[in-house]
Amino acid sequence: MDTPAFDGPGARTILGEAGGSGSTSPTTAPGQNPPPRRVGGKSNVSAACGPCKRAHLACDVARPCKRCINMGKEELCEDVPHKKRGRPKVPKPMPEPYARSRPTTAESSTGGTRWRGVAPSTTTEATQSSGGSGGVGAGGSGGGGPSTIPYLAPPPDPSVSPSPQVFELFTTTDLKIIRVTTACYALTGFHPHEYVNSSLLDWIHPSAKYAVDAARHALPALSGGSNRATEAAMIRLANDDLRSPAEGMPEPYPNVDAHILRADGAYRFFNVRLHVGAGLGASLWRPETLEHAYLVISLLLQEPPRPPPTPITPLAGQSLPSFSSFAAAAEARPQAYYPQQPPTARSSVSSSSALPYPPRSHSPGSYFRPPMNAYPPPPPPPPPSAPNGAYLAAGDIGGPLPVRPGVPLGAYRQTSDPRIHAVAGPSHLGAAAGPPSSAHGDPSRRTWEL
DNA sequence: TTATTCGGAAATTAAAAACA
DNA sequence: GTTTTTAATTTCCGAATAAT
Numbered sequence: 001m002d003t004p005a006f007d008g009p010g011a012r013t014i015l016g017e018a019g020g021s022g023s024t025s026p027t028t029a030p031g032q033n034p035p036p037r038r039v040g041g042k043s044n045v046s047a048a049c050g051p052c053k054r055a056h057l058a059c060d061v062a063r064p065c066k067r068c069i070n071m072g073k074e075e076l077c078e079d080v081p082h083k084k085r086g087r088p089k090v091p092k093p094m095p096e097p098y099a100r101s102r103p104t105t106a107e108s109s110t111g112g113t114r115w116r117g118v119a120p121s122t123t124t125e126a127t128q129s130s131g132g133s134g135g136v137g138a139g140g141s142g143g144g145g146p147s148t149i150p151y152l153a154p155p156p157d158p159s160v161s162p163s164p165q166v167f168e169l170f171t172t173t174d175l176k177i178i179r180v181t182t183a184c185y186a187l188t189g190f191h192p193h194e195y196v197n198s199s200l201l202d203w204i205h206p207s208a209k210y211a212v213d214a215a216r217h218a219l220p221a222l223s224g225g226s227n228r229a230t231e232a233a234m235i236r237l238a239n240d241d242l243r244s245p246a247e248g249m250p251e252p253y254p255n256v257d258a259h260i261l262r263a264d265g266a267y268r269f270f271n272v273r274l275h276v277g278a279g280l281g282a283s284l285w286r287p288e289t290l291e292h293a294y295l296v297i298s299l300l301l302q303e304p305p306r307p308p309p310t311p312i313t314p315l316a317g318q319s320l321p322s323f324s325s326f327a328a329a330a331e332a333r334p335q336a337y338y339p340q341q342p343p344t345a346r347s348s349v350s351s352s353s354a355l356p357y358p359p360r361s362h363s364p365g366s367y368f369r370p371p372m373n374a375y376p377p378p379p380p381p382p383p384p385s386a387p388n389g390a391y392l393a394a395g396d397i398g399g400p401l402p403v404r405p406g407v408p409l410g411a412y413r414q415t416s417d418p419r420i421h422a423v424a425g426p427s428h429l430g431a432a433a434g435p436p437s438s439a440h441g442d443p444s445r446r447t448w449e450l
Numbered sequence: 451t452t453a454t455t456c457g458g459a460a461a462t463t464a465a466a467a468a469c470a
Numbered sequence: 471g472t473t474t475t476t477a478a479t480t481t482c483c484g485a486a487t488a489a490t
Contacts, residue, residue: 046462054455055454055455055456056455056456056457056458057454084463084464085462085463085464086462086463086464086465087463087464087465087466088464088465089464089465089466
């Protein structure tokens with residue numbers, strides 16, 4: 001009872017009997033002698049109950065707490081799960097971030113040194129696009145020159161990110177890469193800026209280059225060639241704006257399967273799909289706008305085979321959504337890229353035009369197509385120049401966390417039924433009890449927002 | 451007048467960095 | 471190894487606002 005006075009750091013009055021309902025100030029009566037009750041160093045309760053937490057009011061260790069008893073809400077007085085406090089662990093840096101094997105033919109297509117832009121943002125694609133306009137843009141369009149980049153931020157922590165299955169390249173009509181989405185890092189190990197100003201064909205296994213080029217020529221009304229103004233404009237646009245298909249772009253889009261170079265020198269198998277983007281005003285119905293045409297290249301990982309997803313049945317009377325729309329939702333719902341389709345015999349990927357919508361494998365347990373024997377097996381990988389294979393293996397899970405803007409704050413009540421986490425254990429273990437915030441479904445949200 | 455909401459300070463926690 | 475710093479979380483004071 002004779003709690004010692006403590007006024008060091010961390011000292012604070014705690015909710016006492018005199019506090020009553022809690023909303024009255026416990027630090028009253030400055031003139032009176034009884035000093036506010038302090039408990040050495042440990043001022044607050046280790047975990048407030050849900051109602052007190054929501055009300056920003058003092059709680060106590062009892063359950064139900066005094067305040068809830070006074071409010072007549074004993075049944076709601078339960079501990080709530082917390083996020084883990086403290087400084088978060090930083091993702092392990094790559095051992096040798098950017099000394100990598102590069103495609104040997106890269107220089108031949110774009111010539112000479114390749115500009116390296118600033119690091120893409122590690123947060124969202126949208127941010128990356130704006131960041132790209134500042135960095136990639138300056139160099140890509142012209143001339144900003146080989147900026148020296150002492151440090152490139154690593155991609156988001158793979159351990160907490162969903163696994164991306166697709167990344168996108170935005171290229172000129174002659175396949176010169178202008179922009180890349182950050183998911184490329186998790187899928188290939190290459191940083192987005194490493195693609196910039198190179199040719200898409202540089203990154204494709206020789207056995208598939210012809211097919212990819214043929215798919216490009218299957219696109220209607222593209223005379224090739226790049227326009228510097230178009231390139232500059234592409235850099236300024238957000239990825240979402242670039243993704244939209246040009247007016248008159250017929251579906252299915254041309255696509256081929258191809259092995260894409262990984263940072264460790266090996267190849268991964270992707271379905272490469274192309275369409276003309278509308279972000280700069282190009283319309284296939286208006287030839288005069290085609291000077292603003294560019295290409296959106298979506299690369300969908302085809303390996304490893306994944307179990308069949310839950311079937312997606314298109315709504316009656318609606319056509320299948322475009323691939324770009326799938327790509328836009330890629331990080332969020334990777335299982336929704338391809339609606340289920342009846343398996344069909346695969347036609348040659350190198351047929352010049354009207355390439356078919358890629359048939360889905362119907363082999364058991366295989367969601368995406370297995371590698372087609374139209375391609376010879378890729379050559380044995382050259383010895384990797386950087387020991388990042390281990391990272392890439394782990395990096396198969398990676399990519400930015402999907403941002404969920406606009407989640408109503410009132411969602412707390414829908415997810416915080418105290419019965420869900422009825423047993424929280426001793427209060428001092430509250431932080432460790434239960435999965436941190438995963439019960440709320442979104443670890444990126446701060447708990448106080450709930 | 452009372453109850454409720456909420457901004458923000460202070461406290462707490464844990465990992466990283468610095469140091470011996 | 472220990473200590474300090476840093477960066478995240480939490481609790482809850484107290485003012486503002488709403489309800490009665």
